[in-house]
Amino acid sequence: MADDGMLLNFSIPDSGILNKPRFKGGNWRDRLTAKKAAERWHNKASERLNGEKHESENANHTKLGHRTRRASPNVAFERPTERHVKRARVSGEFRTAAREDGDSREFRPQSNANVTKKPGEKHDAPKGGKQIISSLFSYNPTSTTKSLANAEAQDAPLVEPSNAPLKSELDTFTSLGISTTLATHLLNKMDLKAPTAIQKAAISQLVKDDSDAFIQAETGSGKTLAYLLPLVQRLMELSANMKKRKMDEAVQRNSGLFAIILAPTRELSKQIATVLENLLRCAHWLVAGTVIGGEKKKSEKARLRKGLNILVATPGRLVDHLENTEALDVSNVRWLVLDEGDRLMELGFEQEIQKIVGNLNLRMRAKKDAAFRITGLPEKRTTVLCSATMKMDVERLGQISLKDAVHIRGDPVDKEENITKSKEDQAFSAPAQLKQSYAVVAPKLRLVCLIGLLKRSFARKGSVMKAIVFISCADSVDFHFDVLSSKLEDSDEKSHLDAGEEDKPSEATSPQKKSKATKGLAQSDPTKLTVTYTQSPVLSLTSHSVTAYRLHGSLPQSLRTSTLAHFTKNSEPAVLLATDVASRGLDLPNVDLVIEFDPAFAREDHLHRIGRTARAGRDGRACTFLMPGCEEGYVDILKSDRKDGETGIHVTRQDADEILKKGLITSGVTKDKNAYMDKATDLQLSIERWALASPTRLESARRAYQSHVRAYATHVAQERGYFDIKQLHLGHLAKAFALRERPSGMKVPGLRTGAGRESKRTIARVRGADVKAKKGVDSRADIGVPLAHNIGDEAARMKQAVRAKEKFMMSAGMADEFNLG
Numbered sequence: 001m002a003d004d005g006m007l008l009n010f011s012i013p014d015s016g017i018l019n020k021p022r023f024k025g026g027n028w029r030d031r032l033t034a035k036k037a038a039e040r041w042h043n044k045a046s047e048r049l050n051g052e053k054h055e056s057e058n059a060n061h062t063k064l065g066h067r068t069r070r071a072s073p074n075v076a077f078e079r080p081t082e083r084h085v086k087r088a089r090v091s092g093e094f095r096t097a098a099r100e101d102g103d104s105r106e107f108r109p110q111s112n113a114n115v116t117k118k119p120g121e122k123h124d125a126p127k128g129g130k131q132i133i134s135s136l137f138s139y140n141p142t143s144t145t146k147s148l149a150n151a152e153a154q155d156a157p158l159v160e161p162s163n164a165p166l167k168s169e170l171d172t173f174t175s176l177g178i179s180t181t182l183a184t185h186l187l188n189k190m191d192l193k194a195p196t197a198i199q200k201a202a203i204s205q206l207v208k209d210d211s212d213a214f215i216q217a218e219t220g221s222g223k224t225l226a227y228l229l230p231l232v233q234r235l236m237e238l239s240a241n242m243k244k245r246k247m248d249e250a251v252q253r254n255s256g257l258f259a260i261i262l263a264p265t266r267e268l269s270k271q272i273a274t275v276l277e278n279l280l281r282c283a284h285w286l287v288a289g290t291v292i293g294g295e296k297k298k299s300e301k302a303r304l305r306k307g308l309n310i311l312v313a314t315p316g317r318l319v320d321h322l323e324n325t326e327a328l329d330v331s332n333v334r335w336l337v338l339d340e341g342d343r344l345m346e347l348g349f350e351q352e353i354q355k356i357v358g359n360l361n362l363r364m365r366a367k368k369d370a371a372f373r374i375t376g377l378p379e380k381r382t383t384v385l386c387s388a389t390m391k392m393d394v395e396r397l398g399q400i401s402l403k404d405a406v407h408i409r410g411d412p413v414d415k416e417e418n419i420t421k422s423k424e425d426q427a428f429s430a431p432a433q434l435k436q437s438y439a440v441v442a443p444k445l446r447l448v449c450l451i452g453l454l455k456r457s458f459a460r461k462g463s464v465m466k467a468i469v470f471i472s473c474a475d476s477v478d479f480h481f482d483v484l485s486s487k488l489e490d491s492d493e494k495s496h497l498d499a500g501e502e503d504k505p506s507e508a509t510s511p512q513k514k515s516k517a518t519k520g521l522a523q524s525d526p527t528k529l530t531v532t533y534t535q536s537p538v539l540s541l542t543s544h545s546v547t548a549y550r551l552h553g554s555l556p557q558s559l560r561t562s563t564l565a566h567f568t569k570n571s572e573p574a575v576l577l578a579t580d581v582a583s584r585g586l587d588l589p590n591v592d593l594v595i596e597f598d599p600a601f602a603r604e605d606h607l608h609r610i611g612r613t614a615r616a617g618r619d620g621r622a623c624t625f626l627m628p629g630c631e632e633g634y635v636d637i638l639k640s641d642r643k644d645g646e647t648g649i650h651v652t653r654q655d656a657d658e659i660l661k662k663g664l665i666t667s668g669v670t671k672d673k674n675a676y677m678d679k680a681t682d683l684q685l686s687i688e689r690w691a692l693a694s695p696t697r698l699e700s701a702r703r704a705y706q707s708h709v710r711a712y713a714t715h716v717a718q719e720r721g722y723f724d725i726k727q728l729h730l731g732h733l734a735k736a737f738a739l740r741e742r743p744s745g746m747k748v749p750g751l752r753t754g755a756g757r758e759s760k761r762t763i764a765r766v767r768g769a770d771v772k773a774k775k776g777v778d779s780r781a782d783i784g785v786p787l788a789h790n791i792g793d794e795a796a797r798m799k800q801a802v803r804a805k806e807k808f809m810m811s812a813g814m815a816d817e818f819n820l821g
């Protein structure tokens with residue numbers, strides 16, 4: 001399965017099958033007849049062999065026995081007109097790579113001598129010393145949709161941004177009911193001149209009305225301010241009214257808790273709290289705070305005791321305080337916001353939210369009956385639910401928390417046509433100005449294409465400042481981060497920077513001062529420092545450097561926070577390799593490009609991921625990597641994200657060779673139109689050698705590969721047809737993880753969570769009941785990949801396990817996304 005396109009391995013015994021034998025005995029006639037017969041046979045054999053080895057002769061890379069060549073001086077070496085690509089395996093002394101087109105350029109002697117070996121260093125070579133070194137450009141599956149490419153290549157028409165601030169002079173914050181003080185603060189201190197469409201709709205509703213509301217709008221449209229502005233405005237009014245009546249003081253921090261904002265993750269909660277603090281600079285008497293875990297409960301309790309008017313919280317932590325902190329009085333809470341409602345439900349916070357809502361209702365009723373009430377405080381509580389999607393579980397959340405809610409949307413034009421759309425699809429599309437593309441890349445070419453695309457993107461300083469690459473699992477993020485942060489031998493970039501030492505994470509050498517950069521280090525594993533950002537020698541040029549970052553749920557919270565903060569502040573080009581932990585709600589400035597190196601597990605996740613760019617009317621590009629074959633069908637999903645989904649021609653296509661040409665051929669014009677193949681092969685080989693040079697790297701590559709394959713089986717059921725694990729070429733894919741060994745032979749010690757469980761189960765299945773069908777057993781089972789007939793169950797089980805783990809980790813203040821392993 002995995003061997004096609006591999007190298008031919010044939011060796012000729014030193015004694016030589018073609019040596020001229022010496023004839024002894026018999027009379028001279030017998031000896032002459034035997035000699036002639038032998039010569040005839042010998043010539044034919046030479047002719048056959050020379051035909052086979054013609055290319056390697058030209059390339060002078062193999063060492064055919066000199067006697068062979070001398071033995072047939074008159075044989076004409078005709079190049080076979082049509083010849084099969086060699087199927088080859090490498091381990092002996094004759095190693096040649098064969099190209100499909102019979103071109104000899106790619107012939108490369110491959111041996112362990114090629115691997116930089118330090119004295120005394122052991123290579124963690126595959127069992128039996130066998131390595132498979134396949135050619136990058138042979139036996140790649142062909143695209144099924146290539147013919148459509150030209151039709152799509154046309155330039156996308158210029159479109160108006162759909163999430164930008166409104167342009168009309170009439171659309172001002174003050175016209176919506178925001179006070180001049182607040183509007184002036186927005187303009188002068190936060191550089192916000194006009195509201196976006198969703199802000200216009202939400203503010204005008206929420207400043208004057210106490211009805212519950214469901215806010216739904218696309219990514220980057222300013223939903224946070226859409227609910228924060230009316231909230232702050234109402235509290236400022238309450239305070240001003242109290243002062244006017246001269247009965248009370250203006251609102252102070254100990255006047256009571258009036259609003260709670262719930263968000264699914266700590267990162268989001270912190271982000272919301274930061275925006276809120278910025279707003280409250282013009283109303284300093286109002287005090288906001290957070291309870292999100294990650295610090296001692298004691299200090300959170302102390303804060304609550306001192307008094308807060310607005311609280312930003314994660315559900316689990318709030319429930320904890322409601323049950324255990326007496327100082328937390330929620331009887332005056334009149335505004336409850338549930339941000340990222342769909343994510344709250346996905347992470348299984350339904351019970352916690354039910355508890356919170358129940359508790360608020362109970363205490364509010366008790367307070368109403370009591371004698372003391374704050375004058376001017378609304379009778380009724382307003383609950384606002386924000387979500388990009390309107391899925392079933394969001395409806396359920398609405399049932400729990402909302403009553404007669406108003407549906408607020410930023411795009412009133414769509415109202416009519418959306419009647420025909422399913423509820424889930426309503427209003428969730430990518431921002432109109434976001435330029436989307438997909439790259440059809442064969443599995444073997446994935447790694448070099450990723451590097452090519454990033455190199456091209458960062459080639460001109462300023463064209464792309466920041467990029468995010470989404471990868472399916474933490475192990476794979478780690479592996480790709482290591483590749484980007486290492487100095488590869490033979491890399492044609494003349495990096496002016498030193499690379500990290502082998503096996504030691506390289507020193508964090510960000511463009512910022514080293515003291516700052518070393519904040520990216522943490523002692524998560526006592527034996528090893530964890531580096532989360534460092535300069536990338538592979539991507540950096542002499543003119544400017546590029547910093548690589550990594551982010552996933554297995555990193556300690558403090559390190560994740562500091563990594564994000566560093567990425568946000570970095571004013572130099574930077575790339576963040578991340579799992580879906582970075583896909584929701586994060587507002588990272590200047591992200592020009594999002595690459596979905598591994599397509600998202602579900603359409604909504606894809607929209608959230610690409611929504612990290614093209615925010616608030618800015619430009620942005622997104623590119624999704626797809627493999628030739630069934631994955632190309634996923635283009636339909638990409639097109640359905642568009643507002644022009646029916647025509648859907650503005651999702652452009654890129655091909656691997658085009659990416660490699662533009663990304664790897666940096667030195668002007670070259671006459672050789674296939675030069676990019678050599679460059680890509682050199683790059684691939686240097687990465688493979690880099691991986692082979694250290695057992696730690698090799699293990700990391702195997703781990704990443706295995707986790708990747710496992711993750712592949714967990715796409716949502718509706719989209720699993722596009723990501724059919726049965727069609728995944730494991731051998732080719734291994735190359736994209738710099739591996740030269742057979743997938744079936746890989747053993748990874750201490751694979752991350754779930755590995756033991758999964759592989760034991762699958763192996764048991766293979767060894768037990770299914771043994772009689774052994775010939776049908778897929779080698780996928782050997783690496784713990786769910787067998788085809790169990791994929792549905794496996795995916796469901798994985799999802800369930802993931803949710804449970806996410807929730808547990810979140811409540812424990814740990815990682816909030818999974819490491820498939």
Ligand SMILES: Nc1ncnc2c1ncn2[C@@H]1O[C@H](COP(=O)(O)OP(=O)(O)OP(=O)(O)O)[C@@H](O)[C@H]1O
Binds near residue numbers: 195
């Ligand atoms: N009126 C405005 N004018 C200009 N920029 C704005 C305006 N309102 C918000 N922004 C900016 O838009 C960006 C996105 O805002 P926000 O994070 O609230 O979007 P969102 O709709 O919640 O996105 P997501 O769905 O991805 O969470 C922020 O950087 C914010 O500062």
